[in-house]
Amino acid sequence: MIKVSVMYPNKPGVQFDHDYYRDKHLPLIKSRMGAALKYYTIDKGLAGTAADAPATYVAMCHLLCDSVEAYHSSFGPYAQEISGDIRNFTKQTPIVQISEVVVENSATDQTKAPNRDPAPPEGREGQRQHA
Amino acid sequence: MIKVSVMYPNKPGVQFDHDYYRDKHLPLIKSRMGAALKYYTIDKGLAGTAADAPATYVAMCHLLCDSVEAYHSSFGPYAQEISGDIRNFTKQTPIVQISEVVVENSATDQTKAPNRDPAPPEGREGQRQHA
Numbered sequence: 216m217i218k219v220s221v222m223y224p225n226k227p228g229v230q231f232d233h234d235y236y237r238d239k240h241l242p243l244i245k246s247r248m249g250a251a252l253k254y255y256t257i258d259k260g261l262a263g264t265a266a267d268a269p270a271t272y273v274a275m276c277h278l279l280c281d282s283v284e285a286y287h288s289s290f291g292p293y294a295q296e297i298s299g300d301i302r303n304f305t306k307q308t309p310i311v312q313i314s315e316v317v318v319e320n321s322a323t324d325q326t327k328a329p330n331r332d333p334a335p336p337e338g339r340e341g342q343r344q345h346a
Numbered sequence: 347m348i349k350v351s352v353m354y355p356n357k358p359g360v361q362f363d364h365d366y367y368r369d370k371h372l373p374l375i376k377s378r379m380g381a382a383l384k385y386y387t388i389d390k391g392l393a394g395t396a397a398d399a400p401a402t403y404v405a406m407c408h409l410l411c412d413s414v415e416a417y418h419s420s421f422g423p424y425a426q427e428i429s430g431d432i433r434n435f436t437k438q439t440p441i442v443q444i445s446e447v448v449v450e451n452s453a454t455d456q457t458k459a460p461n462r463d464p465a466p467p468e469g470r471e472g473q474r475q476h477a
Contacts, residue, residue, distance in 0.1 A: 270443040270444070313394075
């Protein structure tokens with residue numbers, strides 16, 4: 216399985232219509248890609264590593280397909296139409312990358328996620344910090 | 347639900363031990379965060395928008411939690427240990443962002459993914475192109 220990640224860079228004062236993105240743009244992609252699109256996810260950027268740091272991306276979506284070929288053959292014919300819809304929710308240009316899905320969901324993917332449900336560790340102290 | 351996206355920038359000749367990342371690092375995070383980590387996903391970068399363009403990120407993981415607070419309280423106490431493990435699989439420093447999960451999975455999230463399973467569109471021509 217592969218994942219196409221579409222990431223819209225954030226910037227101060229960025230305009231992004233998250234409602235349109237959820238209610239119109241992704242359904243458009245789904246209707247055009249048909250069964251080749253197994254499912255998609257949508258994220259809305261909240262913060263960076265520090266609590267008051269901005270998110271790197273104002274929004275992201277991830278499109279899951281069985282293969283790179285399945286993505287190309289289903290998305291390609293509609294790429295111009297789908298790209299043309301971007302202006303309806305933002306002026307940002309997304310970064311796109313294709314990834315191999317190594318672990319799709321650690322809670323359900325038994326074969327690829329070792330050490331599932333280990334005992335919770337001791338010694339939590341409740342302090343807040345980021346890596 | 348929130349998603350913590352950890353993204354390792356790609357560069358020519360980048361070193362990244364994907365096996366260690368899958369078999370050691372993410373299980374370490376899971377063991378430390380305990381039940382606060384609902385599940386995680388792992389991606390391995392394959393390509394950018396053009397077939398021969400490099401992926402922006404050599405690897406990514408996404409950590410799913412019920413809330414930002416659940417993430418902070420479970421990850422925070424182990425942030426130093428977890429960050430210290432990064433040197434075991436790469437010299438890259440990840441970009442981290444926290445996002446609100448708008449649609450977790452369009453195939454199963456009925457309430458947030460309108461227009462589920464519309465009829466596939468007509469007129470595919472099979473050409474290959476990217477947005």
